[in-house]
Amino acid sequence: MEIQNETRHARGLRLLSAVDGRGSEEVVAKVAAISPDFARCLVEFPFGDVYARSGLDLKQREIATIAALVALGNALPQFKVHVAAGLHVGLTRGEILEIIFQMAVYAGFPAALNGLFAAQEVFTAEDAKAA
Amino acid sequence: MEIQNETRHARGLRLLSAVDGRGSEEVVAKVAAISPDFARCLVEFPFGDVYARSGLDLKQREIATIAALVALGNALPQFKVHVAAGLHVGLTRGEILEIIFQMAVYAGFPAALNGLFAAQEVFTAEDAKAA
Amino acid sequence: MEIQNETRHARGLRLLSAVDGRGSEEVVAKVAAISPDFARCLVEFPFGDVYARSGLDLKQREIATIAALVALGNALPQFKVHVAAGLHVGLTRGEILEIIFQMAVYAGFPAALNGLFAAQEVFTAEDAKAA
Amino acid sequence: MEIQNETRHARGLRLLSAVDGRGSEEVVAKVAAISPDFARCLVEFPFGDVYARSGLDLKQREIATIAALVALGNALPQFKVHVAAGLHVGLTRGEILEIIFQMAVYAGFPAALNGLFAAQEVFTAEDAKAA
Amino acid sequence: MEIQNETRHARGLRLLSAVDGRGSEEVVAKVAAISPDFARCLVEFPFGDVYARSGLDLKQREIATIAALVALGNALPQFKVHVAAGLHVGLTRGEILEIIFQMAVYAGFPAALNGLFAAQEVFTAEDAKAA
Amino acid sequence: MEIQNETRHARGLRLLSAVDGRGSEEVVAKVAAISPDFARCLVEFPFGDVYARSGLDLKQREIATIAALVALGNALPQFKVHVAAGLHVGLTRGEILEIIFQMAVYAGFPAALNGLFAAQEVFTAEDAKAA
Numbered sequence: 001m002e003i004q005n006e007t008r009h010a011r012g013l014r015l016l017s018a019v020d021g022r023g024s025e026e027v028v029a030k031v032a033a034i035s036p037d038f039a040r041c042l043v044e045f046p047f048g049d050v051y052a053r054s055g056l057d058l059k060q061r062e063i064a065t066i067a068a069l070v071a072l073g074n075a076l077p078q079f080k081v082h083v084a085a086g087l088h089v090g091l092t093r094g095e096i097l098e099i100i101f102q103m104a105v106y107a108g109f110p111a112a113l114n115g116l117f118a119a120q121e122v123f124t125a126e127d128a129k130a131a
Numbered sequence: 132m133e134i135q136n137e138t139r140h141a142r143g144l145r146l147l148s149a150v151d152g153r154g155s156e157e158v159v160a161k162v163a164a165i166s167p168d169f170a171r172c173l174v175e176f177p178f179g180d181v182y183a184r185s186g187l188d189l190k191q192r193e194i195a196t197i198a199a200l201v202a203l204g205n206a207l208p209q210f211k212v213h214v215a216a217g218l219h220v221g222l223t224r225g226e227i228l229e230i231i232f233q234m235a236v237y238a239g240f241p242a243a244l245n246g247l248f249a250a251q252e253v254f255t256a257e258d259a260k261a262a
Numbered sequence: 263m264e265i266q267n268e269t270r271h272a273r274g275l276r277l278l279s280a281v282d283g284r285g286s287e288e289v290v291a292k293v294a295a296i297s298p299d300f301a302r303c304l305v306e307f308p309f310g311d312v313y314a315r316s317g318l319d320l321k322q323r324e325i326a327t328i329a330a331l332v333a334l335g336n337a338l339p340q341f342k343v344h345v346a347a348g349l350h351v352g353l354t355r356g357e358i359l360e361i362i363f364q365m366a367v368y369a370g371f372p373a374a375l376n377g378l379f380a381a382q383e384v385f386t387a388e389d390a391k392a393a
Numbered sequence: 394m395e396i397q398n399e400t401r402h403a404r405g406l407r408l409l410s411a412v413d414g415r416g417s418e419e420v421v422a423k424v425a426a427i428s429p430d431f432a433r434c435l436v437e438f439p440f441g442d443v444y445a446r447s448g449l450d451l452k453q454r455e456i457a458t459i460a461a462l463v464a465l466g467n468a469l470p471q472f473k474v475h476v477a478a479g480l481h482v483g484l485t486r487g488e489i490l491e492i493i494f495q496m497a498v499y500a501g502f503p504a505a506l507n508g509l510f511a512a513q514e515v516f517t518a519e520d521a522k523a524a
Numbered sequence: 525m526e527i528q529n530e531t532r533h534a535r536g537l538r539l540l541s542a543v544d545g546r547g548s549e550e551v552v553a554k555v556a557a558i559s560p561d562f563a564r565c566l567v568e569f570p571f572g573d574v575y576a577r578s579g580l581d582l583k584q585r586e587i588a589t590i591a592a593l594v595a596l597g598n599a600l601p602q603f604k605v606h607v608a609a610g611l612h613v614g615l616t617r618g619e620i621l622e623i624i625f626q627m628a629v630y631a632g633f634p635a636a637l638n639g640l641f642a643a644q645e646v647f648t649a650e651d652a653k654a655a
Numbered sequence: 656m657e658i659q660n661e662t663r664h665a666r667g668l669r670l671l672s673a674v675d676g677r678g679s680e681e682v683v684a685k686v687a688a689i690s691p692d693f694a695r696c697l698v699e700f701p702f703g704d705v706y707a708r709s710g711l712d713l714k715q716r717e718i719a720t721i722a723a724l725v726a727l728g729n730a731l732p733q734f735k736v737h738v739a740a741g742l743h744v745g746l747t748r749g750e751i752l753e754i755i756f757q758m759a760v761y762a763g764f765p766a767a768l769n770g771l772f773a774a775q776e777v778f779t780a781e782d783a784k785a786a
Contacts, residue, residue: 031637034644037708038625038636045700046236046633053692055229056194063191064198064230068237071199073336074597075237075634097297098186099195104300105177106199106206108501109308110337112300113293120296162506165513168315169494169505176307177502184299204729205466206503228690235693239632240701241730243693244686251689308498317491322456325449326492329457330464330499335598337499359559360448361457366562367439368461368468370726370763371570372599374562375555382558424768427775428752430577431759431767438569439764446561467728468765570760579753584718587711588754591719592726592761599761622710623719629701630723630730 009040012048019051019058020085027081062086066099070115071107079115083122093123140171143179150182150189151216158212193217197230201246202238210246214253224254271302274310281313281320282347289343324348328361332377333369341377345384355385402433405441412444412451413478420474455479459492463508464500472508476515486516533564536572543575543582544609551605586610590623594639595631603639607646617647664695667703674706674713675740682736717741721754725770726762734770738777748778 016024032039051061066086069079086096096119104112147155163170182192197217200210217227227250235243278286294301313323328348331341348358358381366374409417425432444454459479462472479489489512497505540548556563575585590610593603610620620643628636671679687694706716721741724734741751751774759767 027637031640034640035621035625038621038628038640041625041628041704042633042637045628045704049696049700050233050236053229053232055225056233060191060194060226061233063187063194064233065237067195067198068202068234069634071202072238072597072632072634073334075632075638078237078634078637094186095191097300098184101184101297101300101303102181102187102192102195103199104303104307104501105181106196106209106501106503107203108334108337108497108499108504109304110331110334110340110499111501113289113304113340114337116293116296116300158506162509165509166490166494169490169497169509172311172494172497173502173506176311176497180303180307200503203466203501203503204727206501206507209503209506228693232690232693232696235632235696235700237632237634239628239630239635239727239730240697241630241724241727241733242632244682244697244733245730247686247689247693312495312498315491315494317487318456318495322453322488323495325453325456326460326495327499330460330496333461333464334500335596340499356448357453359562360446363446363559363562363565364443364449364454364457365461366565366569366763367443368458368471368763368765369465370596370599370759370761370766371566372593372596372602372761373763375551375566375602376599378555378558378562420768424771427771428756431752431756431771434573434756434759435764435768438573438759442565442569462765465728465763465765468763468769471765471768574757574760577753577756579749580718580757584715584750585757587715587718588722588757589761592722592758595723595726596762602761618710619715622708625708626705626711626716626719627723629705630720630733631727 008044008048010048011052012043012046015047015051016043019047019062019089020081021088023081023084023088058089059086059091062089062091063095063099066091066096067103070100070103070111073107073111073114076114076118080118080122083119084126087122087126093119139175139179141179142183143174143177146178146182147174150178150193150220151212152219154212154215154219189220190217190222193220193222194226194230197222197227198234201231201234201242204238204242204245207245207249211249211253214250215257218253218257224250270306270310272310273314274305274308277309277313278305281309281324281351282343283350285343285346285350320351321348321353324351324353325357325361328353328358329365332362332365332373335369335373335376338376338380342380342384345381346388349384349388355381401437401441403441404445405436405439408440408444409436412440412455412482413474414481416474416477416481451482452479452484455482455484456488456492459484459489460496463493463496463504466500466504466507469507469511473511473515476512477519480515480519486512532568532572534572535576536567536570539571539575540567543571543586543613544605545612547605547608547612582613583610583615586613586615587619587623590615590620591627594624594627594635597631597635597638600638600642604642604646607643608650611646611650617643663699663703665703666707667698667701670702670706671698674702674717674744675736676743678736678739678743713744714741714746717744717746718750718754721746721751722758725755725758725766728762728766728769731769731773735773735777738774739781742777742781748774 028039031042062085065082069075083096100112100115159170162173193216196213200206214227231243231246290301293304324347327344331337362374362377421432424435455478458475462468476489493505493508552563555566586609589606593599607620624636624639683694686697717740720737724730738751755767755770
């Protein structure tokens, strides 16, 4: 790992923490156990290169990501990470449910329903942690 | 058409106009020429029922829709309508490009590139109208 | 909730019951526990507005829905609801398997195989209820 | 080409003609000019093996295929072939529009709108031929 | 079943065994328990007609299939069968992880991450069998 | 642009040239005219970070990419770039057609047919250049 990558890496870790709190450290560790290179890339490209950009604030970025992951429909684990991240950067539960509802228009009701149930699992887990 | 549907319809037309300016009147007219029922539904459900809800402002709604349409990748005509709508409700070109860029992470570079070129077509058309 | 929505709502509930028997009451209740508005919309738009239309009978509508949900491939819970609904409106198990088989041509073998296994789960559950 | 394949091939050609009239002969010829093996396979597997099966009639098969191709959203040329095929096996224009409308529920409005416009192109071409 | 189909069938079984070792016999048996016709077709078309062709060796075919199944993202059970098949025809674990990594570029990080975790499950199961 | 990025950038440009010959310089320039940052990222992440990795040779990488882009089905412009790239790194036309044929199994015939026609456009353009 060259020094310049460490700089991207540090920036990536900082953004990852700003976005997800502790949640995605786990994901990164789980990836690193299989492929350290892919784990490094996961920190550096999405977070160090993209989320670190100005132009959108983190709340706006999470609106975009949550919408896209509902629409894609094949990435429920990542969707749940970003529901937690959305709450972490200041979206309310109501706003997240509203994004999911809107996706019924663009990606159909099955995608929206699966998003709704997955979001509820995240909310329930947060409630359990808070209790 | 029952009176209660006209109420949803009026609300839908108001939202449609708030979101798209004149752009989607054309789409509705084009749909109505094929299926008046589907045109009415297009006004009433996405706009009268969903966009009319509180919980997200129109700018946030367009961030979600633009992100989803890039990610889905199979709806470039609708994507272009919503790029124009995004500008209409106050997103900047830079913010729209930023949403598209972010989608490279979630939906891959081909989807993002197709979004980028389609957005540019909208920007160019707006410039031509402004000239 | 305005009176006109209750009318759509009542029509939606009637269609939902015609299509799914008791099956989707559960889904609606599960959705309502998270978002009452989305639950109402789920009754009113797909069932009150779309399934209630003339032009296709319920058996033809379920052929279309089952085919689409196999092809989309990311909505197995909804697919299973509609396999049960298909049986409820008069499709035979053989006809449902035939739709799934045909989807191997249009959406590929993995989508068809996942549909086949999910349909079998529904058939097995129906057998258990009948026993 | 072995004799047994010719049997599948003959059955495939018979079904292809029953489904599409002259329309897909063109498609097969266009494919054969690039890959004769793929053209033969296109006749033999989808038509000789699948459409030739009993269990669904051709009208039901076209309902399933039209629904799936709207939902998949990335196959408009094939969708248009099957809109023409649907008319050929006895679906009305109204029934085809109804299938497309229903797909707004399962695959979202953009997919349904693209299907609607593509179907209209087929209807217009049929009118021009009839004139 | 006609004699000519048995020939395709025998060729399909031979290829299936060359590709998957014992793994997909299970899949075929599981399919046959639901639909014997679909099971026969699963042997004959993908394996008897396609994998049996010259033009690509089995290692190249598995690179293509593994890449496509990561990208499609809605077929994890089939993806896992083909990770095992890839190992069986001589791809290394490192090569399989590399294909998955590359898919982050074309289908996005969520699809790649889901592929990574599913591949790891296959590797772990192979280790357990070898122990 | 920091020095370390130039290193990734230089590596990206080298790989891009190894993969695509002159073809994707055009794509990069077209992207840079809209978003210089996205153009730089397109060079650095897919080519500088991913294609530059050892573990698969460029021919194997193009097999994976061509397969994925056929399967995704919503990225024909990028698919055509990679058909040209595949030829550039040593795949034969027959091998490319074979990958596309195989995708009929995994992503369905419409996706494979669209890939076939798009590949033929690339072959025809190459013939015209060679003439």
